[in-house]
Amino acid sequence: MDPAMLEALQQKAAGEKRKAPAEAAAGAVSAPATIEGVDANASVLNASNADALKAVLGLEASPVVLKSDADEQLLVSMTLSQTFKLHAIKVAGPDDGSAPSVIKLFVNKQAMTFDDTEDYQATQILSLTSASATLPLQQTKFTAVSSLTIFIEGNQGDHESTGLSRIELVGVPVHTTDMKDLKKGG
Numbered sequence: 001m002d003p004a005m006l007e008a009l010q011q012k013a014a015g016e017k018r019k020a021p022a023e024a025a026a027g028a029v030s031a032p033a034t035i036e037g038v039d040a041n042a043s044v045l046n047a048s049n050a051d052a053l054k055a056v057l058g059l060e061a062s063p064v065v066l067k068s069d070a071d072e073q074l075l076v077s078m079t080l081s082q083t084f085k086l087h088a089i090k091v092a093g094p095d096d097g098s099a100p101s102v103i104k105l106f107v108n109k110q111a112m113t114f115d116d117t118e119d120y121q122a123t124q125i126l127s128l129t130s131a132s133a134t135l136p137l138q139q140t141k142f143t144a145v146s147s148l149t150i151f152i153e154g155n156q157g158d159h160e161s162t163g164l165s166r167i168e169l170v171g172v173p174v175h176t177t178d179m180k181d182l183k184k185g186g
Contacts, residue, residue: 031172032087032088032170032171032172033170033171033172034090034168034169034170035080035084035086035168035169035170035171036058038057038058038059038078038079038080038081038169041079042054042057042076042077042078042079043076043077043078044066044074044075044076044077045074045075045077045113045114046068046069046070046071046073046074046075046114047066047067047068047069047074048067048068048069048161049064049066049067050066052064052065052066052067053066053076056164056165056166056167057078057167058166058168063165064165065093065094065163065164065165066163066164066165067098067161067162067163067164068152068161068162068163069161071160072152072153072154072155072158072159072160072161072162073114073151073152073153073154073162074100074150074151074152074162074164075112075113075114075117075149075150075151075152076149076150076152076164076167077110077111077112077147077148077149077150078147078148078149078150079110079146079147080145080146080147080148080169082146082173082174083144083145083146083173083174084145084146084169084171084172084173084174085139085142085143085144085145085171085172085173085174086137086142086145086148086169086170086171087136087137087139087142087170087171087172088134088135088136088137088169088170088171089103089105089126089134089135089137089150089167089168089169089170090132090133090134090135090166090167090168090169090170091103091126091128091132091133091135091164091166091167092131092132092133092164092165092166092167093128093131093132093155093162093163093164093165094131094163094165095131096157096159096163097155097156097157097158097159098155098156098157098159098161098162098163099128099130099131099132099155099156099162099163099164100128100152100154100155100156100162100164101127101128101129101153101154101155101156102125102126102127102128102152102153102154103125103126103127103128103135103150103151103152103153104117104122104124104125104126104150104151104153105122105123105124105125105126105137105148105149105150105151106120106122106123106148106149106150106151107123107141107142107145107147107148108144108145108146108147109147109149110147110149112149112151114151117151122151123138123141123142124137124138124141124142128156129156132166134170142171143174144174145171148169150167152164
């Protein structure tokens with residue numbers, strides 16, 4: 001999906017949010033939008049300031065850069081509030097050359113370590129050539145995502161540390177039946 005088409009879908013999604021709840025309940029298909037509700041249990045490995053992860057995920061409003069510690073690699077794991085079909089990922093970093101360059105995504109693999117990133121095949125490998133970008137995802141590989149692991153392998157300027165200032169997921173929820181919402185027949 002090209003960035004212009006993705007932008008058009010996001011604008012359409014903004015209009016969809018304004019629809020009345022009755023229209024949404026009637027089965028209207030929603031357009032891709034930035035996903036909110038990443039579980040607060042999101043975690044990062046190899047960060048010198050792991051507490052900055054909440055700001056990077058948009059859970060806090062402070063403009064903080066998450067930085068890798070021992071080398072340029074970061075491993076971010078997140079659980080979504082429900083299952084989503086992902087269309088794109090927005091990634092931003094500092095424009096000093098420490099922004100991510102190679103990003104490997106792993107779908108529905110939880111509690112991954114750096115060794116696991118070598119053992120498992122990535123769902124998709126992305127390249128980032130600017131400080132920030134919206135990167136389209138392969139639609140068939142991201143249809144039922146409940147957790148996502150993001151492995152940042154390196155940065156653009158071969159710095160010792162990688163900086164990450166924002167991660168946003170763009171997608172739509174996969175509508176499932178919540179068994180708790182069903183009434184007992186009697």
